[in-house]
Amino acid sequence: QVQLVESGGGVVQPGGSLRLSCAASGFTFSSYGMHWVRQAPGKGLEWVTYIRYDGSNKYNADSVRGRFTISRDISKNTLYLQMNSLRAEDTAVYYCAKDSGGGTCSFDYWGQGTLVTVSS
């Protein structure tokens, strides 16, 4: 069965950096695009970033462009999110999600999330 397990969350000061990981199993990781989606406390879901199955293209929401970078390591079946210049408004639970593939442009499996708190 598909499993996505996020890690790397924690408390960081404004302006700091953090790297999140998402360990994937139960599917051919190299064949699917992957996303990060976040949810601020008490708020709705916000799409953050996407990487194609082969890593050839990456896309970001305006709110994180220039600060966050998505990447993947096929050999480790792991997705990453490098977050720099963190702001208080980046405080959220971060979910990794598998793209459903086949050109359907949606998410089919989700991890349980990891909490990032940006605070001094």
Added chain:
Amino acid sequence: QTVVTQEPSFSVSPGGTVTLTCGLSSGSVSTTYYPSWYQQTPGQAPRTLIYNTNTRSSGVPDRFSGSILGNKAALTITGAQADDESDYYCVLYMGSGIWVFGGGTKLTVL
């Protein structure tokens, strides 16, 4: 900036039918936006219900259905049950590698 709109809240009686919608602040939603729907209960990760407008995700009961109604995407729940009480989110693919979520609908079953 394009905003994806959803009803903030909705209520349905047990056994009843409810239709939640997903629209655009400017323009109409069509299948080319690949609308999808997600259910989330407090403290839990989202669960995929519907993708590509009307395809049910694996294990989702057939009382959940997706469609285009007029100029919006729609999620219809027939025979509502108590455990359908959740937040429901739609997301639209805007093209050029950009997805936008709606603000979510809090569904109450009472």
